[in-house]
Amino acid sequence: MTDPLTAETPARELVEALARRGQTLATAESLTAGLLAATVAGVPGASAVLRGGLIVYATDLKGTLAGVDPGVLASDGPVAPTTAAQLAEGARDRCAADWGLGLTGVAGPDPQDGHAPGTVFLGVSGPDGTEVTALQLAGGRWEIRFGSVGVAVSSLLDRLAR
Template sequence: MTDPLVAGTEAADLVSALTSRGQTVATAESLTAGLLAATIAGIPGASLVLRGGLVVYATDLKAGLAGVDPGVLASDGPVAASTARALAVGALARCGADWGVGLTGVAGPDPQDGQPVGTVYLGIAGPDGVSAERLELAGDRWAIRSGAVRSAVSALLVHMRAAPAG
């Protein structure tokens, strides 16, 4: 069962929408460490739509596993819109999915690389292109991580509804 604090019924809506469109999703997650992929996998029928996920908690793995350009990591840092976009593209490409979601940010308790606690970047790659948005989430580590997952599920649903089907 999906933790209602993480994604509520929207994760079920996401699996249903992906299934009805015959599309798939993959994730590249830093601060959420696989929580988004686990949330999707917790929904019956997820095996039809979830291709896989990359846990890239360490900065070097963002480049090594997800294909983020080391130059982007050096210039913009691991917590940046450009990194989130690259993570989304990397998830899509490395897992052979229709949609890729990248999450990177600072869950706390301390700031990281000049970014305050609660700063999260969400990247989405799919048929409609690649985008990233900055989220400012509040609370403890769990609240920030679960908020990032909720935001990712919601944003992906929005992108899917706006993009041409299949």
Template sequence: MTGPDPVTGPDAQAARLVTALTRRGETVAAAESLTAGLVCATLARIPGASAVLRGGLVVYATELKHVLAGVDEELLAARGAVDPEVAVQLAAGARARCGATWGLGLTGVAGPSGQDGAAPGTVHLGLSGPTGTTVRSLGFDGDRDAVRTASVSAAFTLLEEQLD
């Protein structure tokens, strides 16, 4: 079994993000469901992260998406937690509640079974920032760890694209 690529994997991406955000004087926060804090933990491993990482919300339980991140209750009731608009609202909630320049929102299904009609590997990423909001819906193969790691990497890619 091999781990993430040390040059292009999440740790390398996190290092680039910490450098770029520091240079820009900007910050980031995350509201994480399926990754349960892995985005923030990965960023926090990088020296200097304290200058850019404002905080995060682990909103694994559906009701916490509303209570902590401000996701609309009616949206959650109508579509469930695994939805692109939920990811956008998670990102906006993380940004607002943590006072960050950028907010990331991650929701999806790591597996092994589906949730809210979504298959394992279904992931929705939201980004909220000074340039507006972006959402990306993806599908990943693999076990829970692989889906969660791929989700972190994809969230970092989404933010990197906005910073470039």
């Protein structure tokens, strides 16, 4: 496993980019269970940009902690683009951050609510709106979770570069 804190890592680039802009980040994580926030927090200087994170592994917590509309959870389910969008918006709002990242999906090994393992939805919410990306990742639980974190970090870096 590579050292996650080397100068080349996307997480380090993200922390530096947010710090340069004077902006902050918050997460709402389901399948990654805090791995995204922990990855960002592992970078020296992260305290200047990371506001916090919500671990909403249980479906009911997506509503009570992150503010996902119960109607969305009932109609679309916990693994859905609308849920990811509302997770990102909820993290941003509840943690008073400039940017919110929301991750929901299925790490496996079994399908969940009709979704195959590797199905992931990433919500990115910022000053310019909210976007959702659908992912289909391969591998076991850890590979899917690490892959989700990598895509989340890269996606926010891409948004910041616009």
